[in-house]
Amino acid sequence: MRSEEHVQKQQPDDSSTTEAFTSEEPFNPQTAMIMWRMRTPLIILICVYAIAVLGLVLIPGVDDQGNPWHMSFFHAFYLVSYTATTIGFGEIPYPLTDAQRMWVLVTIYMTVVSWFYAIGSILSLVQDPVYQQVRKQARFQKEVAGMQESFYLVCGLGETGYEIVEALSNEHYRSIVIEKDGDSLLKHNIHSLPEYVPLLIADASIPKNLKMAGIARDNCKGVIAATASDEVNLKIAISSKLLHPDGMVVCRSDIQQYEENMLSFKTDYVVNPYNTFARIFAMLLHSPSMHMIFDWVTGAPDSSLNQAEEPLILNSGRWILCGYGRFGRSLYKSALLENHVETTILEADESICERFKQDHSDNIITGSGVDEETLDKAEIKQAVGIIAGTDNDSNNLSIIMTARQMNPDIFVVARQNQRDNTELF
Amino acid sequence: MEEKKVWLSYERVWFSFFMILALTLNFGFFIGELDDPQHHNVFELFAVIIINMIATVLKLGDRTQMGPMLLATSLVALVQLISAALVWAFAIHVNETGLTPSVMATIVSLSGGAVLANVISVILLMIETTFQRR
Numbered sequence: 001m002r003s004e005e006h007v008q009k010q011q012p013d014d015s016s017t018t019e020a021f022t023s024e025e026p027f028n029p030q031t032a033m034i035m036w037r038m039r040t041p042l043i044i045l046i047c048v049y050a051i052a053v054l055g056l057v058l059i060p061g062v063d064d065q066g067n068p069w070h071m072s073f074f075h076a077f078y079l080v081s082y083t084a085t086t087i088g089f090g091e092i093p094y095p096l097t098d099a100q101r102m103w104v105l106v107t108i109y110m111t112v113v114s115w116f117y118a119i120g121s122i123l124s125l126v127q128d129p130v131y132q133q134v135r136k137q138a139r140f141q142k143e144v145a146g147m148q149e150s151f152y153l154v155c156g157l158g159e160t161g162y163e164i165v166e167a168l169s170n171e172h173y174r175s176i177v178i179e180k181d182g183d184s185l186l187k188h189n190i191h192s193l194p195e196y197v198p199l200l201i202a203d204a205s206i207p208k209n210l211k212m213a214g215i216a217r218d219n220c221k222g223v224i225a226a227t228a229s230d231e232v233n234l235k236i237a238i239s240s241k242l243l244h245p246d247g248m249v250v251c252r253s254d255i256q257q258y259e260e261n262m263l264s265f266k267t268d269y270v271v272n273p274y275n276t277f278a279r280i281f282a283m284l285l286h287s288p289s290m291h292m293i294f295d296w297v298t299g300a301p302d303s304s305l306n307q308a309e310e311p312l313i314l315n316s317g318r319w320i321l322c323g324y325g326r327f328g329r330s331l332y333k334s335a336l337l338e339n340h341v342e343t344t345i346l347e348a349d350e351s352i353c354e355r356f357k358q359d360h361s362d363n364i365i366t367g368s369g370v371d372e373e374t375l376d377k378a379e380i381k382q383a384v385g386i387i388a389g390t391d392n393d394s395n396n397l398s399i400i401m402t403a404r405q406m407n408p409d410i411f412v413v414a415r416q417n418q419r420d421n422t423e424l425f
Numbered sequence: 426m427e428e429k430k431v432w433l434s435y436e437r438v439w440f441s442f443f444m445i446l447a448l449t450l451n452f453g454f455f456i457g458e459l460d461d462p463q464h465h466n467v468f469e470l471f472a473v474i475i476i477n478m479i480a481t482v483l484k485l486g487d488r489t490q491m492g493p494m495l496l497a498t499s500l501v502a503l504v505q506l507i508s509a510a511l512v513w514a515f516a517i518h519v520n521e522t523g524l525t526p527s528v529m530a531t532i533v534s535l536s537g538g539a540v541l542a543n544v545i546s547v548i549l550l551m552i553e554t555t556f557q558r559r
Contacts, residue, residue: 035485042482050475073471074514 030131030138037125041118048114052080052107059103063094071100079104084111136201137212143198144214149174153213153220155204155236156180156227159417160252160273162188164224169193176213178204180227205235207243215243222248222268230258237267254326274330281413282335317384318342320375322399324352324364327389327415344378348390370398375406385411393417440487443480444550447502448543450476455536460526465533470513473536474506477543491553495546502542509535 056076063069075093082089083104096104125131152168154161157179168175177199190197202209204227214220223240225233233251240249250269253259259270283290319336321328324347336343345364347353356364367374386403388396396414403410450473457464481499509532516528
């Protein structure tokens, strides 16, 4: 007459211990969290079962012949088990006495409530954002560990980051992404790409997260730091050079000082998007055919080689540059000024205009360029081209449209900041 | 901060209490003539199993380096005790041989194994406590 109680309840523990011995931490965080949260409900369940079984064993009953009879632990555990789970097989083996029924009544409420509590605890744990974060991280680590092919680690899933991941994926290269902001996932659906891309929502500037994303693994071929912040990119570059010295590091940088800093510790490539565009634009200005060859050689993989295409020749004449921010500056200095192109600049910010007048010439007009008046002031009728290079897409669109209206022959270049606006451009 | 320390030490008291109670009850059941049912009380085995279960669950949340070892010893003890209970239930209800000396000897020796596991558990607890003091 023995209770072989709760054999079934012990089973989850077995699996967790085997896991525990393989990891360096005593328990992995996910298991530890489940175990920690389940302690109270489990103890309550054990105690409630114990009290219920003990009560049934102690309360005297009567057997079918009317003799006094005590329930054995085996029978008591059987009865409590089917009662607690609301299965209710009835009064086995003999009809219960009223005293026993009273106790069974207590048992029912006690056990059913404690089961609800236990199940409720599990459900609330599963919905806990902290737990979900831990679970996602655990899954991510498993994915990284299971990655056999070589891969690139892309930090930052902004416009640039997404395009890199897309291009890599289309060429069937694997990549892993770290992105700080969970919202950008909604914008870029990386799960529709041909290659599966594991993703970690975490701050890439923290070396621990980079390590979690497999930066130190042998099959990590390179790190691409494409976050919006130069500071973060710099930190990623340093960490990756320290954690994985053989790996290639490509950095995006908008600011000259950071670029120099990055190059100082052997960052393989530093890409400044504004400078890159300015270089291409300069090429377009002084040698259109070379630009065409350059385009063929370095173009995106899926662009077709159209031989009938005429090289894009820009008429010489005066250009209007709207917006003299980082983009405008870079374009002006390395493309327009280099090639001695006559330029009129429109800039809304007064102080920038002042500084420009001191450094360069008087060819700057205060105004955003979105309205006819300022464009008129810039003598748009006589200009051959206009570059809409502000950091605001709506303004750029407005500039183009107004400019086209005022001078239908004008050549327009527009800067697109947000990928979402592709349709409009 | 002060309050947290007090709470932690209470936690430690319960933890140690159940571990040691599991050992002592287990020993109490084990001691006596190996094959004499008179010396081994069924209620005592029930209590041993329950206390061992509670001790095991308490160890689930233990995040110290010794945690996995402690949990393992507890699980070993539980397996031994539950087997003993199964043998008992089998002898009474399934085979209906009753508690013959050979059945009783099996049950008690299984619980003896659990005593050993519980002893290891308490030793580990002592080692851990000793090394934690700084």
